[in-house]
Amino acid sequence: MEVNEYNACVKEWADALFRFACKCTGHSDDAHDVVQNSFEVLWQKRQDVDKAKGKAFLFQVAYNQSVDNFRKRSKVSYKEIPEESTTPGNPDLKKILDRALSQLDEQARALVLLKDYEGYRYEEIAQITGLTDAQVKVYLHRARKVLKDYLVSVENII
Amino acid sequence: MITWENYEEYMMMHTDGELSPDEERALMAFIEQHHELKKELAAFDLTRSVADNTQVYANKEALLKPLPAKRIIALPTWGRYSIAAGIAAIIFISLFRYQSANKISEVAVIDTTSHKQTARTATPALATTIAPVKNDTPVSVAPPVARAVAHTDMKLAVKERRNKQQQVLQVITPEQPVVKEVITIRELPVAATQKMPSANEPVMQEIKELPAYTTVEVADDEAKKRSFLDRLPIDDLKKQQLENIAGSFAGAYHDVNKAKQDLYSKSITIKVEKRKLIIGF
Known part of the structure; x- marks a missing residue:
């Protein structure tokens, strides 16, 4: 990968990577660090990475860093309390879905985001996360079921 | 085949967009037969997240790397090109003629x-x-x-x-x-x-x-002549005289030889009354 190709990757994928990192880490500052580190790794490994695989490489690095951040935070036993209150009469579905996503563990959330945000197929997600296709399918279905149950329960409350 | 045991898996694959067209049609047909599953399918569809495109990475310019400086090479004028081409053509033609001459x-x-x-x-x-x-x-x-x-x-x-x-x-x-x-x-x-x-x-x-x-023998003969004259214990003046004598002798020999050849081509005809005597050489 040449310098101009690396710069093209920055312009093309920095925003998507930042959104993915924000959802994975839950913090904008952490997301900035993840994006910066991901591109730094890409720059160092640019001789071994083709431009066509630049996006997958970036998301792979971001995924690994997000999982590491989650594990470090787990040792501190930090847990964000989801907001249970909703706007009466006019619930914002997107916020509800964000809260539902925050109920998931780091890995399941990343799988959902890679699937919904970036549209990767099971085998592509497997390559990024280092899981098998079957694992991706099973973990993703479990996450879907959790999200669906959460949305249904909120809907019942409303 | 979609049944009550596996319909949920098909619904989740439908949400993930991993069903083939045939599987999609089979799932819709199964749900048409069981209207109570429509609400569950809608709930699965709601779990699909949509990216917020307004959220962008602010400090993108800091990630960019500077391009290496381009080297500017001044192109020479056409005159220089033509001179170089002319020199190359002369060299090529000379080599070609030299090689051709050696072969002939x-x-x-x-x-x-x-x-x-x-x-x-x-x-x-x-x-x-x-x-x-x-x-x-x-x-x-x-x-x-x-x-x-x-x-x-x-x-x-x-x-x-x-x-x-x-x-x-x-x-x-x-x-x-x-x-x-x-x-x-x-x-x-x-x-x-x-x-x-x-x-x-x-x-x-x-x-x-x-x-x-x-x-090569011509050159060799010349060399032999030269070496023979050089080896004679006489001074250069006498050598020159000797060379002149040799040249004169060679010329005389050539003349004699030529006359001999001419004689071969001649014949003497003598007429005696009605008879003709032809003497050829």
Whole structure:
């Protein structure tokens, strides 16, 4: 990968990577660090990475860093309390879905985001996360079921 | 086949967009049969997240890397190009002509045994026609080719040529295949492309390829002469005089030889009453 190709990757994928990192880490500052580190790794490994695989490489690095951040935070036993209150009469579905996503563990959330945000197929997600296709399918279905149950329960409350 | 046991998996794959068109149609048909599943399918559809495109990475410019500075190479003018091309063309042509000259060496040999004249040339491309030769026409011998070719076959040809240095060329007419004239070849004949004198009509000659050869012996003879004169215990003036005498002698010998050849072509006719006596030489 040449310098101009690396710069093209920055312009093309920095925003998507930042959104993915924000959802994975839950913090904008952490997301900035993840994006910066991901591109730094890409720059160092640019001789071994083709431009066509630049996006997958970036998301792979971001995924690994997000999982590491989650594990470090787990040792501190930090847990964000989801907001249970909703706007009466006019619930914002997107916020509800964000809260539902925050109920998931780091890995399941990343799988959902890679699937919904970036549209990767099971085998592509497997390559990024280092899981098998079957694992991706099973973990993703479990996450879907959790999200669906959460949305249904909120809907019942409303 | 979609059943009550696996319909949920199909619904989640439908949400993930991983169903084939046939599986999609089968799932819709199954849900049409069981209307109570429509709400569950809608709930799965709600779990699909949509990216917020308004959320962007602010400090994108800091991630960019500077491009390496481009080297600007000033192109020379067309005049320089043309001069360089001209020099290259001159060198190429000189080399080509030098190589071509080294390859060219020609010999014309008249084969008397088969009543045909045969032109042997070192290069077949140089083969050409030779005019017919009359009985009394001496064979013209062209000046030697003073070129040296360093090739093994050529050296062998030269050696063979030395052994046949006293080769006799016989010119025979079809009507009278008698040797009329003998010429001693001291130098390498060339000029396969030259027409023989007294040509009446052109005859295509059989062409045989002969390896190229050189006339190194000419240079060798000269060198031998020089070395012989140099070795004589006399001063340079006498050497010069001796060389002049030798040249005069050679000229006289050439004249005598020429007169002899002319004599061969003459005849004396004596008429005695009604009889004619012809004396040929």
